[in-house]
Amino acid sequence: MEKEIVIIGAGLTGLTLAFLLKQQGRSILLLEKETRTGGQIRTFREGGFCFESGPNTGVISCPEVAELFQQLAPNGDLLETAREESKRRLIWKGDRFEPLPSGLLSAIRTPLFSLRDKLRILGEPFRAGGVNPDETVGELTERRLGKSFLQYAVDPFLSGVYAGDPMKLVTRHALPKLYRLEQEYGSFIRGSLAKAKQPVTARDKLATKQVFSTCGGLESLIRALTKAVGEAQTETGARNIRIHPRNEKWEVRYETEAGTKSLEARYVITTVGAYALPALLPFLPDEELMPVSRLHYAPVMQVSAGFCSTGGVNYQAFGGLIPSCEKKRALGILFPSACFRERAPREGALFSFFLGGVKQAELLELDDEAIRKLVIGYCHEMLKIPDEITPDLIRIFRHPQAIPQYDKNSDDRLRAIRKIESRLPGLILAGNLRDGIGMADRIRQAVSIANQFINI
Ligand SMILES: Cc1cc2nc3c(=O)[nH]c(=O)nc-3n(C[C@H](O)[C@H](O)[C@H](O)COP(=O)(O)OP(=O)(O)OC[C@H]3O[C@@H](n4cnc5c(N)ncnc54)[C@H](O)[C@@H]3O)c2cc1C
Structure with a gap:
């Protein structure tokens, strides 16, 4: 089998790239090791709640995001922008959440x-x-x-x-x-x-800075992209992918339930985390790849807590963040049901707790019961939900390698990527190891790489 471009990893970056390259009429194959597409983006439904295991929201921070939605759903029924109330952001101080100032008067008055x-x-x-x-x-x-x-x-x-x-x-x-x-x-x-x-140009104006999800949760975006890329161009469950240079092309070998497969490609674009590269590119010397593969990813645990009734507590805000000097064992709490439709039953609410990060990585080692206790305690202490009300839903999602940390090693990493790409034409190292960590960054990177192919 021969393809012009093989893309490794069917998260948001890989899917967007595959969608755009297919639109250009390129011969592509998108390879994913899991049996589903979406990577870090995944939505669940249970008991009237609709919750995410990874990202909850993105920001329309660049025109590429708006344009992608226009292309995927010209009738506008995919994108869901957050309610006006979500502009309100809270910060924990002492024993309560305080609003982050939004104007001069509130900035003068804030106790933060x-x-x-x-x-x-x-x-x-x-x-x-x-x-x-x-x-x-x-x-x-x-x-x-x-x-x-x-x-x-x-x-x-x-x-x-x-x-x-x-x-x-x-x-x-x-x-x-x-x-x-x-x-x-x-x-x-x-x-x-x-x-x-x-x-500002008309295109610049597409970057509205609005907070977004998609109708029915972010997995709707994944479904739309997966459908647009098409089954014939996608292979999930592709394990042990190995890439080798062969006669100015790339040989891509992998295993599936049907056995080992192999194909040739003119270009290979990786969109996987930096830690996954050494196994994918075994021919690269350790010292050449090490400045890239050592990129540290912060571990994050997300806990969805759903209430069918909150006893009258009603937060009209995006969520609350918790400064590390406050010594709490949570990074922040998002309020998805305050921002988007149908995330919780009527009268109810959905909260999304984020725990761990680089400063409290050890929290990911706690067992589920300890996490449940911690989160339920914070529902009462921080969200002020009456003590007699307990959550109707608690779901825990651990992400040991969630968010890349662009630290002082970043110049070395970017230099190493440029060196590898120029020594090995046709190999492109993309994904969140460069160009930003948010969903909007991922879409923008995919657009930028796809555009490089337009005149090739
Ligand atoms: C808990 C959490 C919360 C987040 N919150 C936000 C937020 O609020 N807003 C925001 O904008 N962003 C957020 N993000 C970041 C956002 O999720 C990512 O930017 C985006 O989803 C990354 O997409 P990606 O395709 O680059 O990577 P991924 O989603 O990681 O996709 C990579 C894909 O490659 C596959 N893969 C890996 N190794 C191999 C291999 N060897 N062979 C084949 N396939 C392989 C993986 O299975 C995966 O499907 C959050 C992330 C996490 C984890």
């Missing part, structure tokens, strides 16, 4: 930040720019905004996005837009004001 830092922020436009290209997000925030902004805004934000440590994530790689704001404009405030005044 110290008076000193609130006053210091007036001087932010005049503070000197950073000179260390490897400055961490934590160092940058403390330098420009002050410690309380680090503790009660940036630390919980990075827990929510990266399950990471602000003192280890390098701004240039983890939050490149923030890095560029300081480098290009000398200040976050001046940069944001200047950017707001810049002319």
Whole structure:
């Protein structure tokens, strides 16, 4: 068998790429080791609840996301944007969730930040720019905004996005837009004001920054992509895939229930986690691949807690994040039923707890009973659900290698990827080992790679 392009991994990146390349009329094969497509994205239904085991929401942060939905469902019945209330974000401080300020008055009044830092922020436009290209997000925030902004805004934000440590994530790689704001404009405030005044094209306007899911949960997006790629172009249950260079092409061997298969391809694009590359590419010397494969992934546990009734407690918000200085054993709690339709029975609510991350990796070792107790305790203590009400549903999902950490090794990793790709034409190392960790980043990367093929 011969294909022009073989894509390894049928998560969001691989599926989007396969969809776009198929649209170009390319001969493709999408290989996935599991018996299902979707990778980290998976939706479950039980007892009137609709819950996710991986990501709950994405952000329409770039036009590519909006365009993908337009192509997949021109009648608009796939995309579900979050209710207006989801703009409200909460941060835990002391014994309650406080709203994150959304305007000047609330910023002055909020108890989240110290008076000193609130006053210091007036001087932010005049503070000197950073000179260390490897400055961490934590160092940058403390330098420009002050410690309380680090503790009660940036630390919980990075827990929510990266399950990471602000003192280890390098701004240039983890939050490149923030890095560029300081480098290009000398200040976050001046940069944001200047950017707001810049002319935007009709395409730029597609990036609405709205929070999204898809109708019936994120797996609907996976189903739509899987259908569009087509069965003939997809092989699930492809185990022990091994890739070798052969006569300026690539030989791809793998095992299926039907036996060992082998095919030739002009291009191979991997979209798997960095840790999976050594087994896929056994011909690459360890030292050449090591700067890539050693990328650390934060472990994350997600626990869905569903209530048929919350005893009147009603959270109209996106969710609450928990600063690490508050010493709780959770990173944050999302409120999917407050954001999207049909996530919980009427009168009920669905909450999604995130635990673990780089700072509390050991929590993933707890047994299910200990996790149930922890989460039920937080439902009462943090969500203030009356003690006599217990969850009607608790489901626990462990992700030992969930979110890549773009730390100080990132330059070495990116250099190694470029070197491998230029030494071995036709091999492309994609996926979340570069170009961002969120769903929007994954879609944008797939579009960018697919576009490289247009003139080939
Ligand atoms: C708990 C959790 C919460 C998250 N929350 C959010 C969020 O709120 N918002 C957001 O935007 N993003 C979130 N993300 C990130 C988001 O899920 C990812 O960006 C996205 O789903 C990754 O897609 P991918 O295709 O790059 O990788 P994956 O989904 O990991 O897909 C890779 C695929 O490759 C397959 N594979 C691996 N090894 C092999 C092999 N050797 N051979 C063949 N196939 C292989 C895997 O089985 C998988 O299907 C979250 C992730 C997790 C884990």
